[in-house]
Each structure stands twice: as C-alpha cells, then as structure tokens.
Amino acid sequence: MDGIEYLWSGPVATRLSTTALPAIVDWCRARRVTRPMLVGGGSLTATPQALALVHALEAAELAVWCFDRATTPSISVVADAVASYHFENCDALIAIGSAVAMDVAKGAALMAGQRSPYSALACDPGGEGVPVDASALPPLLALPATPSAAMAVGGVVWIADEMGAARPVRHPALRPGEAVLADDTVMSVPDDAHGRSSALAALVAADAGCSDAAVAGLMEPGVSAVTTMRRALVMASTIEGARAPRRRLALTSSVIGGLDFGQTMLALLGQACWRTDAQAKLGGTPTDVSSLSADLIRSTRGVCDTSDLIEVDRILDLLGVEQPGAPRRRGRRGRVV
Template sequence: MSIDHLRADWHYPTSMRVGPGRVRELPDLCGELHMRTPLLVTDPGLAQLPLVTQAVAQCRAAGLEVAVFSAVKGNPNGRNVADGVQVLRDGGHDGVIAFGGGSAMDAGKAIALMAGQRRPLWDFEDVDDNFQRVDVAGMVPVIAVPTTAGTGSEVGRAAVITDDGSRVKRIIFHPRMLPAAVILDAELTLALPPLITAATGMDALAHNLEAYCAPTYHPMAEGIALEGVRLVKEYLPIAVADGGNLTARQQMLVASAMGATAFQRGLGAMHALAHPLGALYDVHHGLLNAVLMPYVLRANGAAIAGPMERLARYIGLSETGPDAVLNWVLALREQIGIPHSLQDVGIDGEQLPRVGQMAAQDPSAATNPVHLNARQYSELCARALRGAL
C-alpha cells in the first residue's frame, strides 16, 4: 500500500483529516470551527520544537491570534488545568488546539471543558451523572493534533487528570469533550525515539486488547478493537525499528484512534492498575500498561480463552491455543525493548496495599473480565513487580 492510500477524510467518531502533511490544514480547520484566537496546548518538550513553532507560524500567517500554553506535566494534574484555564480566559481564547501526546490531549480537553464553568473540575468526575452538571455553553471547541500513537485521546470524550491532593487519577467526562476535529498526520510522529514509540504503541495495544476482552455487549467496538490489534502487530515493530517509515507511523496513529474508539466497550485491570501506579509514581502511562499486560492476561486467562483463540486466528499467529496471544505479547515486548517487571521502571513494593485499593475502585476495574478485589489487585501488582509471570 502506498502512502497516498493512507490519506482520507473520515467522519467517525468525529471529523478526521488523515494522512502525512495534513497539519498544514490546521489554519483552515480553525476557520471552519470559527476559531479566531485559539490557545494551543502542548507540553514543554514540544513547545520549542519545529513541529509546534511551524504550526503556530502558519496559524498566525493566516491571521489567527494563537497563543501557546505548555505548562503540562507528563501526567497532567488539576493545577495544570487551572493554569491553562486562566491563560485561556485572560487571552479571550475561543478554542483549544490540543497538540502533542496524551498529556497535551487530556489537558487541552479539560481546559476547553472548564473555559466557562463555575464549578470545580472534580465536580465533573465520571461518576454517576456528574457530566450533567456541565454548563455546555461554557465549553469551547477542540482541535486535536496527536504527535504520538498511543492514547487515542484525540477521539475520546474524557480526560485523565491527576488530583494531587489525593494522588488519584480521576476521569473527567462529558460527551462534548470529543474534539470537533482531528488531524492524524504521521509526519508529526517521525521524531519520536524508539522507546517512546514502543511505550505509546503498547498503550494503543492495551486499549484495543482490553476493549476486545471486556465482557460488555458492543459488537461494533469489538470489531474495531480486533482490527486495531492487527494493525499494532503488523506496524509497531516497523515503527520502532524504522522511525522514518511513514506507512507504519500512519497506521499506528490509526490503531491508536481505533483503541480509544473501541474502549467505549470498557477497559480492565491493566488500566485499573496503571492509573494508581501513574498517580503515585509518575511513570509513563503507556509504559505501565506495557509492563502490566502479560500479567493481566494471565490473571484473566480462564475468562478470555475463547476470545484469545479468535484473536490469535485473526491476527495470523502460528499457534492458536489459549496462551498464543500471551506468548506473542511477550515476544513483542522483548523485540521492542519493553522491560519485564515494574521494578525495572522504578516501582517499589511499599504502596502495594494502597495500589490494590485504588485499582479496585478505579472505573476501569468494572469491565475487567474477572472481578478482582483489592487484595487480588495487590497480589497481581506484586507479581508484576517481581516479574513472576
């Protein structure tokens, strides 16, 4: 398949412009959404790089009064959002361009949500019907431009924000947090180093895999997840080994968006554990999912045997037994340089009981194929800590 075949306009789950070089359409897209003074939200590492400075220059050349906010942590917190909202209000900005990885996506969407709200951010946590508290008129539109292929937050209706007071990652949700438009441009991911490419790519795999395994009824999401896993299998090793391969980069951006679309069906224990571990230890979310993945697959083994055999056949594994997908995941992790244990990424065992309690209460736990209590989550985390599969 030539790279030209990967250029398209999609309208599911939102308006999407797909293909290398399409970031140059950003000024036109702002105009279509009636943005005149957008706030570009990114992270400190990207803010001074050409991919951001050129996008800003193009917007300004088109007459847009764009400003940049980049005080966003790798795991964005409530203070980051509050600071961004203040900048947005002070500058009279009428929209947000979320430009970067998952942290910029989540922070940008939360800032856009909070633009004209009078309630505090945590009042909109994804619990019960809290989203109905949102004053929709106080929201501003978002254009999402991902520069990593992992979280898929550009097609999500929520943002994961750390509450530093309680050291808990909270999911902020509203249906209209879904960005109004998305640009999936593989050229923006070419500079990603192999380790970040691997960790973010495994995050995309985690989303697709957990959505596929979730026990809820959503055949459309299940089908999307199935194909998302296949794309990761085919293209993630290429993207890690040859970062300049535009086809692999573009297909991984698509796989990432597919994962976030599919997990309307639900997630599971990988995310239930990654959320508290990320909040407590400030470790990259995708890397945590990558390390936890085989341990969770083993823990869920009996409940997902049938789906795993179907998945093994679909993605073309040479074996199709109940452990086929697990063995493939282990081989993939080794191939792309993912550590085997949580200890290898700086996690210690001092807070295992707390991690277990937080995981059991995490919204992602509700759709894990096997119900696990706090003690079982602690034990699962302990196995991942030791590397005892």
C-alpha cells in the same frame, strides 16, 4: 437509552493532511477562531519545526498562545491550562502530540466552562454528581502524534488528583470536533518513542476487550506510522465506549504512583500473540512496586466505588503489595466495601 450508548456511534471525524498548518488554519477559519491555545509538552515550543508552525499560524493571522506544560493529566496541570486559556482570552484549544496532551486539552476544555470542581462532576451523563455544563465548552481540535494519543481521542477525559488517583468524566461535548493526522506531526516522533506508544496503545485496547487480532494490528511490523495511527483512531471509539474504559490501566497507573505501568500491565494481561513484541518495544525490566506508601494506596482506594475497589484490590494482590489496614469507605449504595 443508556447514558453511555449514544456517545460512541463511531470514530471522531478525521482529516488526513500532509502538513498540519493548512488543516489547523482551515479549522480555525471555519469556526471563526482567532486566538487558539496550542496544548502540548515541552517540544511544542522547543524544536525548530514546532516554532516554524507557530510562526506560520501567526502569519495566517491567528494570535496563537502555546501551553507547553502538558506533562501529566493532573488537576494542577489542567488548572494551569485553564488559567492560561482565560488570561490570554483564547477562543479554542488545539491538542498536539501525546496522549497526555489530548487529556490535558480535553480537561481544560471541560473545566473552562464549569463552575464546579472536577471532583464534583458526574462521571457519566445522568450519573451522580453535578451535571457537566456543555454550553460554555470551547471548540477542540486534536492532532495526535502517537498511537496512544490517537487512542485517547474521544469523549472521555482521565484526570488524576494530587495523589495520582485517576478519575474519568464522560460527555459527548468532550469529543474533538475533528482529529487531524498530519504526516509531518506523526513523522516528527522518533521511531523508538512511536514503538513504545504503539505497545502502550495495544495494552489499552487489550484491557478494553478488543480482539486479539485487532490489537495485533497495532503491533504489526513494517507498516507506516500513519497506518498505525489510523488503526488506533478507529479503535478509540470502541475503547472509550466500553462501560469502564481504561479502568484497569488508569487504576494501575494510580496505584503504582507514576512508575512505569506498561511492564505491570504486561504482567496482568497474560499471554497474547503480540505480547512479546510489546515487551520488546517497552524494554527494560518489570518495575518493583513492593514498597508503595500506605498513604498512596489509601488515597487511591478512597476514590473508588464498589466495582473499582474490587479491581484495584485484585491488582494490588497480583502485584504482591501489602495493603494497609485502613477502613474501607462506603460504596455508592451505602454498603461497606
């Protein structure tokens, strides 16, 4: 059996809840979790609603630790989260909020149980590199608050190195044991942020080869935020099960060095029935990517294998970026690429 096929038989088990509190408490008690680490951005502890959730969890006799520095899915942030997890003697992770929170939480769950660095781990089960040790991975619960976050729920984690080059690791143990769609968590996201996230989720789905009709469903006007989230969760297993999930999106975001890749992806995907709506939700004007540093481009290309190099070079050409005359690295089969 192919190393990927068995991972993605269907969506992550999902619970619908009016409020996040009872779902989190039930999940923790069922697994005898007493000190979960909440993973999210700055809003995790900065709003009255978020603080009320933390206090309510503490009232339910859970010794909660909040990691509110999930600002980017990078090696440094994941290392910070892992250090906090061990220092505070936590026994589970709960991702709340954005797609970044999902990836940071999955990355922290992964690295909390590994003895090898992230860069040394095999990208796929049975692939080249150090096999993932799944025996020490802590339990993981996901509470996505945006469509992009729902799309990021799955067994693939994308973490960027110090230069912004993203690298995936796939393993069934990285799939959250459960995802919760809580009305109060989803509705706490402003409408404009939710709209932007739905446009980005549509770009991810289109890049992974989902049907135009399915992608358009993420952009359909007049539907509730929870409905959009449910559609994104259903599509997540298909997207993460693709042989190269989010490759172009990840590589594009790496190549443009943290600039807004949404506009760039719109230009790359061509015409689609939902494209105009996505452009309106993303707003702004296409990012100028003509002045990228040679070091950034070189480092991004340095982590690519043969097929990735072909893709990233095509993106650079489409963006009109002059590539530095650096020698290309050897591919995995020893060929100069």
